[in-house]
Amino acid sequence: MAALALGAAAWAPAAACRATATATATATVTATSTATTIAGASCATVPKEAACARPAAASGDPAHSAAAAIAAQDQGRQPATRVVTLAPSLTELAYAAGGGSRLVGTVTSSDYPLAARRLPRVGDGINISLERLLSLRPDLVLAWQPSAATRALAPALGALHIPLEYMAPRSLDDIARDVSRVGRLLGTAPQADAAAAALAGRIARLRAQYGTRRTIRVFIEIGTDPLYTIGRDALLNDALRTCGGVNIYAQSALAAPQVVAESVLLARPEAIITAAGGRRRQARQAYWSALRLPAAQAGRVYAIDPDALFRPGPRLIQATADLCRDLDQVRAGQPATPARSAPEPVPDRAPRRHP
Numbered sequence: 001m002a003a004l005a006l007g008a009a010a011w012a013p014a015a016a017c018r019a020t021a022t023a024t025a026t027a028t029v030t031a032t033s034t035a036t037t038i039a040g041a042s043c044a045t046v047p048k049e050a051a052c053a054r055p056a057a058a059s060g061d062p063a064h065s066a067a068a069a070i071a072a073q074d075q076g077r078q079p080a081t082r083v084v085t086l087a088p089s090l091t092e093l094a095y096a097a098g099g100g101s102r103l104v105g106t107v108t109s110s111d112y113p114l115a116a117r118r119l120p121r122v123g124d125g126i127n128i129s130l131e132r133l134l135s136l137r138p139d140l141v142l143a144w145q146p147s148a149a150t151r152a153l154a155p156a157l158g159a160l161h162i163p164l165e166y167m168a169p170r171s172l173d174d175i176a177r178d179v180s181r182v183g184r185l186l187g188t189a190p191q192a193d194a195a196a197a198a199l200a201g202r203i204a205r206l207r208a209q210y211g212t213r214r215t216i217r218v219f220i221e222i223g224t225d226p227l228y229t230i231g232r233d234a235l236l237n238d239a240l241r242t243c244g245g246v247n248i249y250a251q252s253a254l255a256a257p258q259v260v261a262e263s264v265l266l267a268r269p270e271a272i273i274t275a276a277g278g279r280r281r282q283a284r285q286a287y288w289s290a291l292r293l294p295a296a297q298a299g300r301v302y303a304i305d306p307d308a309l310f311r312p313g314p315r316l317i318q319a320t321a322d323l324c325r326d327l328d329q330v331r332a333g334q335p336a337t338p339a340r341s342a343p344e345p346v347p348d349r350a351p352r353r354h355p
Contacts, residue, residue, distance in 0.1 A: 079187025080140035080163075084122060084133055086150065089313035090142040090167060090182075091116050093175075096314040097182040098191030105136040112307065112315070125149070130156055140185060144168050144312075169312050170234040172242060172320065176200040179314065199317050206242050206317075210324040213244040214331055219269035219295075220247060221284065222256065222310070227264075231257045235312050243324035245271075261291055270295055271330045273323065275306035281336075299335025302326040 084105040085091045091110040094103055100115060107125045110116045122133040128149050133141070134156070141157060143150045145168035157164050165185065169175045176199040183192020218240060220230040230236050231252030240247050248267040249257060272295055274284050281303040288296030295301070304326075308319035329336065 077163075077185070080138075080185055081187075082136065082138045083140045083142060083186065084136060084138040085110065086122075086128065086141065086143040087125060088112065088116075088307075089311040090144065091119075092311065092313035092315060093167065093178055093182050094142070094186065096192075096195050097179050097186060098188035098195070099182060099186035102186050102188075104138060105133065123149075128153060134160070138162055140165065142167060142182075171238045172203045172235070172317060173200065174235075175312065175314060175316060176203065195314075199314060202317055202321070203242065206321060206324055210243045210328070211241065213328070216243075216245045216271055216327045216330050217248050217267070217269045218245045218327070219249075219264055219267065219272050221272060221274045222306075223258075224284070224287075226258050227261060228256055229259050231255050235316070236309075239316065239320040239323060242320055243327045245323070245327050264288075265291060265293055268294065270300065271327060272296060272301045273309075273326070274301060274303050275309070278303075285336075298333075300330055302329075302336045 081102050082104045083094060083099065083102050085094060085103060086107055088107065088110040091103065091106050092112055094100060095113055095116070100113075103116070103119055105120045105122050106116060107123055107128075108121050109125060110119065120132075120136060122136070123129050126149060130153060133153070139162065141153070141162060141164045143164060143166050145166050150164065150166075154164055167178045167181070169178055176196040179196040179199060180189070180192050183189040183196075186192075220236065222228050222230060229249050230247060231249050231254045233255045237247050237250050248264075248269050249259065272284070272288060272293075274281055281301060285296050285299065285301040288301065302323075304319050304322050305315075308315040309323075326336070
């Protein structure tokens with residue numbers, strides 16, 4: 001194994017930890033067949049073609065510490081200049097905060113903005129190569145919320161004094177706050193704070209415009225064979241509330257439950273949101289129409305770009321605005337329009353299982 005240019009004093013004590021963490025990461029993730037992992041990376045329980053929902057975080061999770069405590073912790077730290085992100089949403093946060101030039105590595109699914117596609121890859125989000133990650137000599141690693149993979153990496157990163165920071169927004173407002181926080185960590189606070197203020201302002205305007213309108217019952221379809229939906233995902237349910245919508249499966253015990261068509265028919269949603277764009281959206285409308293779901297028969301099947309909708313990053317604000325307009329079409333009794341459909345997959349991108 002090639003030695004890194006970290007200095008003998010720093011490298012030697014961490015060598016054993018490094019090897020152990022690499023083996024543990026692979027074994028732990030492989031053994032956890034139903035575990036959901038880093039948002040924007042992958043969910044083992046969601047079908048390959050489906051966008052991946054974020055599991056609800058446990059109470060007391062470090063990613064959800066009080067904002068004041070996080071800010072205090074970040075104060076006095078030297079700005080990071082070599083950052084690795086372990087989820088595509090975090091890559092997008094870094095660019096939004098003005099810190100794109102400080103990124104040195106990410107995971108395979110990071111593809112936005114276009115500049116992110118040129119970054120070296122350290123794994124796919126489930127399996128992270130510790131050796132590859134350390135070869136990039138990071139001074140900060142950003143992850144979504146604790147998972148088997150990140151817990152396995154933590155001992156080696158700690159031995160080398162490389163901070164591992166978690167960011168798992170549970171509301172649209174949290175996304176704006178995370179942009180500011182990334183700016184503090186990367187030394188781009190002025191640009192980040194301006195971007196965060198713009199996002200926060202847009203969120204407030206959406207809530208004021210749509211939040212008190214007639215409530216629309218919504219079914220969000222994230223996988224089709226088998227059928228998956230969004231359950232108690234706090235972030236997407238907040239987006240729906242912002243638009244005056246309510247998720248028909250919001251009370252599910254799971255973040256991304258598998259459901260059967262019969263239960264959807266019984267719930268009688270007024271609108272269906274699907275990740276399938278173009279001809280696939282039309283196929284989903286035909287499927288639900290054949291089952292005599294009134295919303296589909298009335299043409300109320302709407303497609304939103306799954307990467308924007310299911311990644312907990314800045315683009316979710318635009319996806320929420322699109323969702324609000326879709327639900328207003330429902331209130332007006334209008335069917336979905338082709339212009340509001342999500343794009344067809346582009347040729348140079350394989351189907352993704354990540355938001």
